[in-house]
Amino acid sequence: MSIDELREWQAFDRVNPIGDYRTDLNFASLAQQVAAWSGHCKEVPSLKELLAVDPFPLTNEQRAAENAAQDAARSQNYTESLIATLKRRAKK
Incomplete structure (x- = not known):
């Protein structure tokens, strides 16, 4: 060549x-x-x-940090959803 x-x-x-x-x-x-x-x-x-x-590709540390961030976001969404549900039920 x-x-x-x-x-x-x-x-x-x-x-x-x-x-x-x-x-x-x-x-x-x-x-x-x-x-x-x-x-x-x-x-x-x-x-x-x-x-x-x-x-x-991610290193194990990067993958762990990404998973932790996703878990925190899911927990935050669940908490906000639960609070909204409880507020709606309290108004009834």
């Missing part, structure tokens, strides 16, 4: 990388739709679960 051909491949890889994420995303979307239409899944998997390779 000549240096010019190598440079052309490097330029092509910057524009359209090998293992194109968009193609993986399209196939994951298709798999998600098939799972939803088939009726065999109790819960339709998310696109992130269907992707062959995680495009944004």
